[in-house]
Amino acid sequence: xxxxxxxxxxxxxxxxxxxxxxxxxxxxxxxxxxxxxxxxxxxxxxxxxxxxxxxxxxxxxxxxxxxxxxxxxxxxxxxxxxxxxxxxxxxxxxxxxxxxxxxxxxxxxxxxxxxxxxxxxxxxxxxxxxxxxxxxxxxxxxxxxxxxxxxxxxxxxxxxxxxxxxxxxxxxxxxxxxxxxxxxxxxxxxxxxxxxxxxxxxxxxxxxxxxxxxxxxxxxxxxxxxxxxxxxxxxxxxxxxxxxxxxxxxxxxxxxxxxxxxxxxxxxxxxxxxxxxxxxxxxxxxxxxxx
Amino acid sequence: xxxxxxxxxxxxxxxxxxxxxxxxxxxxxxxxxxxxxxxxxxxxxxxxxxxxxxxxxxxxxxxxxxxxxxxxxxxxxxxxxxxxxxxxxxxxxxxxxxxxxxxxxxxxxxxxxxxxxxxxxxxxxxxxxxxxxxxxxxxxxxxxxxxxxxxxxxxxxxxxxxxxxxxxxxxxxxxxxxxxxxxxxxxxxxxxxxxxxxxxxxxxxxxxxxxxxxxxxxxxxxxxxxxxxxxxxxxxxxxxxxxxxxxxxxxxxxxxxxxxxxxxxxxxxxxxxxxxxxxxxxxxxxxxxxxxxxxxxxxxxxxxxxxxxxxxxxxxxxxxxxxxxxxxxxxxxxxxxxxxxxxxxxxxxxxxxxxxxxxxxxxxxxxxxxxxxxxx
Numbered sequence: 001x002x003x004x005x006x007x008x009x010x011x012x013x014x015x016x017x018x019x020x021x022x023x024x025x026x027x028x029x030x031x032x033x034x035x036x037x038x039x040x041x042x043x044x045x046x047x048x049x050x051x052x053x054x055x056x057x058x059x060x061x062x063x064x065x066x067x068x069x070x071x072x073x074x075x076x077x078x079x080x081x082x083x084x085x086x087x088x089x090x091x092x093x094x095x096x097x098x099x100x101x102x103x104x105x106x107x108x109x110x111x112x113x114x115x116x117x118x119x120x121x122x123x124x125x126x127x128x129x130x131x132x133x134x135x136x137x138x139x140x141x142x143x144x145x146x147x148x149x150x151x152x153x154x155x156x157x158x159x160x161x162x163x164x165x166x167x168x169x170x171x172x173x174x175x176x177x178x179x180x181x182x183x184x185x186x187x188x189x190x191x192x193x194x195x196x197x198x199x200x201x202x203x204x205x206x207x208x209x210x211x212x213x214x215x216x217x218x219x220x221x222x223x224x225x226x227x228x229x230x231x232x233x234x235x236x237x238x239x240x241x242x243x244x245x246x247x248x249x250x251x252x253x254x255x256x257x258x259x260x261x262x263x264x265x266x267x268x269x270x271x272x273x274x275x276x277x278x279x280x281x282x283x284x285x286x287x288x289x290x291x
Numbered sequence: 292x293x294x295x296x297x298x299x300x301x302x303x304x305x306x307x308x309x310x311x312x313x314x315x316x317x318x319x320x321x322x323x324x325x326x327x328x329x330x331x332x333x334x335x336x337x338x339x340x341x342x343x344x345x346x347x348x349x350x351x352x353x354x355x356x357x358x359x360x361x362x363x364x365x366x367x368x369x370x371x372x373x374x375x376x377x378x379x380x381x382x383x384x385x386x387x388x389x390x391x392x393x394x395x396x397x398x399x400x401x402x403x404x405x406x407x408x409x410x411x412x413x414x415x416x417x418x419x420x421x422x423x424x425x426x427x428x429x430x431x432x433x434x435x436x437x438x439x440x441x442x443x444x445x446x447x448x449x450x451x452x453x454x455x456x457x458x459x460x461x462x463x464x465x466x467x468x469x470x471x472x473x474x475x476x477x478x479x480x481x482x483x484x485x486x487x488x489x490x491x492x493x494x495x496x497x498x499x500x501x502x503x504x505x506x507x508x509x510x511x512x513x514x515x516x517x518x519x520x521x522x523x524x525x526x527x528x529x530x531x532x533x534x535x536x537x538x539x540x541x542x543x544x545x546x547x548x549x550x551x552x553x554x555x556x557x558x559x560x561x562x563x564x565x566x567x568x569x570x571x572x573x574x575x576x577x578x579x580x581x582x583x584x585x586x587x588x589x590x591x592x593x594x595x596x597x598x599x600x601x602x603x604x605x606x607x608x609x610x611x612x613x614x615x616x617x618x619x620x621x622x623x624x625x626x627x628x629x630x631x632x633x634x635x636x637x638x639x640x641x642x643x644x645x646x647x648x649x650x651x652x653x654x655x656x657x658x659x660x661x662x663x664x665x666x667x
Contacts, residue, residue: 006503006532007503010497010499010500014497117550118520118523118550118554120553120556127527127530127531129530129531129532210496211496211497211524212520212524212554214520216494217496220494251497251500252499252500253500254500255489255498255504256500256504260489260490260491260500260501260504261462263500264492
C-alpha cells in the first residue's frame, strides 16, 4: 500500500509537467488550428533561461521565474511572427513542416550554445525526503505539483474571467465572427502563442531541479505533451490536464509493476487504445467540433 | 626557358634533399576522430601520441630515426576512417597503423587492414567486438566493458556482504552486454543471487519506478551501467526513495568523469565504480607522474585514452626496434612479447586483447578515492 501511494506521488508529479506542456498544445490547436511540433522546445528554453538567471547570474528564484516566463512569452511572439504568421494562408501541411523545422533549429542552436553538456539546477526546496511512515515524500515534488496546479488554475481563470481570455475563446470558437466584433484575430493568435510558450517555459524551470538541463530535453517532453493533449481531447483544457496525469501514472505503474523494458511500448499501446475507442479524446464527445 | 630549366633542376635537387631527411624519419599513421561526435577521444588520443613521440625523439628516436605519426581526421565517420586507412596503407606506405579511439571507426578500419594482412594496433577503443571477431591483425591495449564485468564478478565473489545483486542499465549494447556477462557469472556462483534486472532508455529522466521495484527485492548491491548523466539521476532518485540505506550503488567507468559528481551532488557520496588502471585515480607512482606531466603540458584533465595511446606508441617503438618493418614479424612480436606499460605490464591474448586489470574506486568528500586493484 505504501509503495502504491509513493508511486502515485511520483506519477502525478511527472504527470503535472506533462499537463503543463499539453496545455500549450491544446491551446494552440484550439485557437489557431495549429499542431506546433516546436512546442516541446519551449520547455527546454524555459529551463535554460531559468538556469542562466538563477545559477549563472545568481538572481533570486522569484525573479528568475518572472524573467523566464517573460522571455518565453516574447520568444513566443517572435517565433509566431517569423515562422507561423507568414503561413496562415498556406495548406496546413506547410505550417506543420515549418514547426518541425523550427523545433530542429531551436534544438541545434541550444546544442551549439550549451555544448551538449547536462547542467544541474539546484533544488528549489529540498531534496531530502520527509518520512511519513513508510512513504518518503520529497519537498521538491510537492513544490512542483503545487506550482503546476496553481499555473493551470490561474490559466483557466484567465481564459474564463478576463476580457483578453474571453476574446481568445471567441477567436477559437468563430474567428470570422470575432473579427466582425472588433477583435484583432492576428493579435489574439500571437497572444495565444505567447501564453502557451510561457506555460511551456514555466514547466521547464519547474521541472529542471528534478532532472538536468540538456539541449534535447524538449524532444521527449514535446512528444509526450502532444500525446497527453490528444488523449485528453485536443482543444480541451481539462482534457490536456487529465491526459498529463494519466500518462504520468501509466508510465510509473508500468516501470515498477509490469516491465521497464516495455515501459514505452505499453504506455503507447494504452494510448492507441484510448484514441481508438474515443477518437476525439477522453473529454470531447464525438460529433462536437473543438469546443 | 632557362629559368624554367633551372627551376626544374632546383626542384629535383630539393626533392633529393627532402627525401634524404625523410629517410631519417620513421613515419607511422593513425586515423582519429579529431572532429565530430568522438572529438574528445580523438584529441586526447592525439595528445597521448604527442607525448610519446617527444619522449622517444628526445632519447634519439627509433634506431636513430625520428618518429612521426601522421594523424588523419575521421570526422567520427566509419566510411571516412576506412578510406583514410587505405590511404595510409597504399599512399603513405607506413609500416603500421594505430586504430581510432572511436570504436566504430576502428571496426571499419579493421576490414581494410585484415584484408591487406597489415597490423592495426589500437591503443584505445572500447567496443568488445573489436577483439572478438577472430581477426589476426588487430591488437588492443585498452580496457573493454566485458573484461570489467568479469573482473567485477571476481570482486563480488570475494565480498561476503554482496550476495543479492540487482542491475539497472541503459537499454543499448553498451549497457546490456556487460550486465548480461556479469549476471551470467553471478548465476554460476554459490551464495550469489541476481534479484532483479531493469533497464532505462538513454535520455530517460524518471527511474523511480524501476528503483522502487528493485527496492522491493532487497538487493545488497545495485550495479548500473550507462552514461554519467543517467547514473547521476539514479544516485539522486535512489536516495529519494530510500534505496541507498541497505544497498550499495556500483557503476561503470563513465562515473569517473568529474561531471558525475557535479551532477549528482551530495547523492554521489559513497557510490562505487570500476575503472581502468590507466585512470588518474590509480595511485601508482608512474601513472601519477604521467598525469602531472600531461596536465602541465596540456592544461586539461588526463583521461585513460591518453595513457593507453602513450603506452601504445612505446610498445610499437619497441617492436620496430627489435624486428623492423616486416608486417609478419611485427605480428609475431606483438603476439609473443610482454611489454612494460605505465600502469602494469601488457600482454596480448590470442585474439589481440590486452587482459588488463582494473581498479575499484569510490566517491568520498566530493572526490574520487581509490579502493583496490582487481587483477585479471
